[in-house]
């Protein structure tokens with residue numbers, strides 16, 4: 178069984194103009210898989226399409242071997258798929274507690290118990306539970322976004338650039354937390370620009386170029402791969 182499988186996906190914002198063009202991806206249960214690639218490669222579009230937020234024109238998506246292609250985002254949240262968008266991933270005018278509470282109400286999960294579990298996993302959020310989300314530091318806010326996405330106990334959690342705008346130290350703290358989340362049995366798909374940090378925590382990585390998955394490999398091997406460096410340093414165009 179795969180936790181998440183994407184087969185030859187085509188997706189985009191306007192009919193006839195696919196941004197994701199034939200991408201495939203296979204994620205095993207409890208893996209951390211990084212989705213890398215240059216700016217504009219379609220990484221965000223790919224995970225938004227999987228999450229039901231961008232129209233799919235071809236290909237298929239499976240969550241635990243059940244087809245979910247084109248299923249609406251709110252349904253997927255009930256069916257075990259969590260998604261942390263890159264921006265606007267918390268309600269800045271609500272407290273930490275109210276952000277989590279609201280997510281629990283929407284997903285109809287037992288509030289008290291779930292919040293207790295999440296506060297155990299995120300003790301810093303527990304301490305600041307009455308603070309407005311908009312007043313939190315970048316790292317804490319990202320933690321809250323992750324906690325919110327975990328309210329519905331997703332089996333697969335997808336995150337779009339959780340390291341964006343964070344200092345290297347905070348990236349380390351957030352990624353360490355993601356490792357802990359994986360330890361609770363959650364499979365993680367991580368879209369990242371921060372290649373080094375992503376490869377340090379991922380088991381495997383795929384590189385998306387022009388909407389297509391070009392390189393797939395063990396994170397360990399890719400960290401030393403000159404093709405990866407070439408892609409990110411822009412010395413190599415279209416040759417892979």
Ligand SMILES: Nc1ncnc2c1ncn2[C@@H]1O[C@H](COP(=O)(O)OP(=O)(O)OP(=O)(O)O)[C@@H](O)[C@H]1O
Pocket residue numbers: 190196214215216217218219220221222223370
């Ligand atoms: N809402 C949108 N409507 C129309 N086109 C969009 C939209 N969002 C992104 N695009 C286009 O889709 C292409 C891929 O964008 P996407 O955001 O998926 O790339 P990315 O790999 O996530 O890039 P980055 O590393 O900069 O986050 C780009 O050409 C972009 O202009």
Ligand SMILES: [Mg+2]
Pocket residue numbers: 220221222
């Ligand atoms: Mg993006």
